[in-house]
Amino acid sequence: MPIQRFYPHIPQRYRLEGTKCKKCGKVHFPPRQVCNSCGSKELEPYRLAEEGEIITYTVVYTPPDDFKTKKPYVVAIAKMDDGAKLTAQVTDCTPDEVEIGKRVRVVFRKINAEGKSGIIEYGYKFVLI
Amino acid sequence: MIGIIGYGSYVPIYRIKVEEIARQWGDNAEAIKNGIKVYEKTVPGQDEDTITIAYMAAKYALVRAGIDPKEIGALYIGSESHPYAVKPSGTVVAEALGMVPDIHIADYEFACKAGSEAMFVAYTHVKAGHMKYAMGIGADTSQGAPGDALEYTAAAGGSAFIFGKGDKVIAEVVDTYSYTTDTADFWRRETRPYPKHGGRFTGDPAYFHHVLSAAKGIMEKNGLTAKDFRYAVFHMPNASFPMRAARRLGFTKEQYEVGLIVPYTGNFYSGASPTGLSASLDDAKPGDLILMVSFGSGAGSDAFIFRVTERINEVRDLVPKVWDQIRTPRKRYLTYGEYAKFREKILMNE
Numbered sequence: 001m002p003i004q005r006f007y008p009h010i011p012q013r014y015r016l017e018g019t020k021c022k023k024c025g026k027v028h029f030p031p032r033q034v035c036n037s038c039g040s041k042e043l044e045p046y047r048l049a050e051e052g053e054i055i056t057y058t059v060v061y062t063p064p065d066d067f068k069t070k071k072p073y074v075v076a077i078a079k080m081d082d083g084a085k086l087t088a089q090v091t092d093c094t095p096d097e098v099e100i101g102k103r104v105r106v107v108f109r110k111i112n113a114e115g116k117s118g119i120i121e122y123g124y125k126f127v128l129i
Numbered sequence: 130m131i132g133i134i135g136y137g138s139y140v141p142i143y144r145i146k147v148e149e150i151a152r153q154w155g156d157n158a159e160a161i162k163n164g165i166k167v168y169e170k171t172v173p174g175q176d177e178d179t180i181t182i183a184y185m186a187a188k189y190a191l192v193r194a195g196i197d198p199k200e201i202g203a204l205y206i207g208s209e210s211h212p213y214a215v216k217p218s219g220t221v222v223a224e225a226l227g228m229v230p231d232i233h234i235a236d237y238e239f240a241c242k243a244g245s246e247a248m249f250v251a252y253t254h255v256k257a258g259h260m261k262y263a264m265g266i267g268a269d270t271s272q273g274a275p276g277d278a279l280e281y282t283a284a285a286g287g288s289a290f291i292f293g294k295g296d297k298v299i300a301e302v303v304d305t306y307s308y309t310t311d312t313a314d315f316w317r318r319e320t321r322p323y324p325k326h327g328g329r330f331t332g333d334p335a336y337f338h339h340v341l342s343a344a345k346g347i348m349e350k351n352g353l354t355a356k357d358f359r360y361a362v363f364h365m366p367n368a369s370f371p372m373r374a375a376r377r378l379g380f381t382k383e384q385y386e387v388g389l390i391v392p393y394t395g396n397f398y399s400g401a402s403p404t405g406l407s408a409s410l411d412d413a414k415p416g417d418l419i420l421m422v423s424f425g426s427g428a429g430s431d432a433f434i435f436r437v438t439e440r441i442n443e444v445r446d447l448v449p450k451v452w453d454q455i456r457t458p459r460k461r462y463l464t465y466g467e468y469a470k471f472r473e474k475i476l477m478n479e
């Protein structure tokens with residue numbers, strides 16, 4: 001991702017900052033301007049729960065070129081403990097270790113690097129607890 | 130009272146055994162293990178580097194300290210494997226942990242001494258009253274050239290220490306002392322991927338001279354002898370060097386074995402003696418004295434004496450301890466081929 005497109009997303013990618021509706025309490029990630037549950041515009045910054053449970057996942061065997069030395073890897077959607085849903089790679093595991101219902105925790109890892117001389121992108125991934 | 134108010138360490142889950150590296154290069158594994166007393170080393174995951182290791186160590190240190198990250202006035206990361214040659218590691222870690230923007234940040238380098246250097250400067254800021262809290266981190270994902278002796282030990286891991294004053298102190302800094310000369314025992318020129326070393330020159334005039342001088346210097350300054358300490362931690366490029374240094378100073382196995390992680394982790398470089406300190410704190414009781422002596426080629430040693438307080442009992446179990454991370458059941462052994470891929474030693478088509 002070009003650097004100018006990456007930097008505005010740092011709060012959400014580095015610190016899992018989403019929004020929470022002041023009226024109905026719904027948590028949104030990525031952050032929203034308007035609550036998708038009650039329509040309220042009164043939202044506050046909210047840091048997502050760091051643990052959750054895998055609700056579905058997929059194993060990537062044919063990744064894009066940038067990730068070809070990392071295959072196979074697992075991408076999962078987890079329901080975090082505050083109800084938000086988060087999609088991320090499950091790192092430090094083999095595909096056979098991942099199951100629906102398993103607990104995950106968010107960690108901070110390298111996501112991608114632009115070749116040998118470009119910027120390094122960091123962000124969240126899951127590890128199995 | 131000024132000292133450490135929070136500490137944390139991070140050890141990656143990947144390992145490679147000395148046998149596996151020796152098989153690749155036709156070396157005698159038993160002879161190597163007998164020489165360096167290292168049996169396996171950690172390897173960073175493909176998505177790990179000095180920044181992500183420093184982040185995890187810092188996060189654990191914040192949990193133990195129980196403070197708001199915004200209260201940290203300075204963040205210093207010492208490493209010889211900062212991911213960028215130009216662009217600090219500290220900014221990424223501080224941003225990710227929510228410490229920005231009211232914070233002073235710098236990256237340090239001094240071979241394997243960069244971590245204790247970061248700790249020293251963080252401590253002195255608090256002592257001088259510049260700020261309430263300051264954090265120093267030593268972390269590395271160092272590489273030895275393929276086939277070089279260093280490949281058996283160059284490993285990945287790190288530790289973070291938050292300094293502050295008052296009743297939050299876990300380990301009071303009793304004193305510090307540094308011993309430094311210009312000695313070219315180990316170096317890496319700008320833009321070169323692997324370091325060079327002076328062979329036999331790395332032992333006596335470099336490691337032993339500086340480590341022993343720093344240790345003797347700080348003990349004499351404080352009227353203490355080896356038997357006054359519960360733990361002694363020395364920089365550990367392998368296990369034989371720190372064991373010899375410990376014995377020459379009059380320390381026993383009971384004093385150095387808790388902090389001597391290198392047989393099962395390899396050399397964490399800037400994170401080595403700081404992680405030995407962290408392992409000793411994990412084990413310590415109130416009142417215990419800990420001696421820590423780092424070593425950085427080039428060359429110099431930073432020595433610290435810590436006195437552990439009652440608060441250690443409240444914070445010790447809040448995050449994963451060093452030896453629990455070393456012995457984790459999640460530990461995964463790599464083949465040399467996987468290791469070469471992980472460390473990007475394989476020539477790929479661009």
Ligand SMILES: [Zn+2]
Binds near residue numbers: 021024035038039
């Ligand atoms: Zn709402």
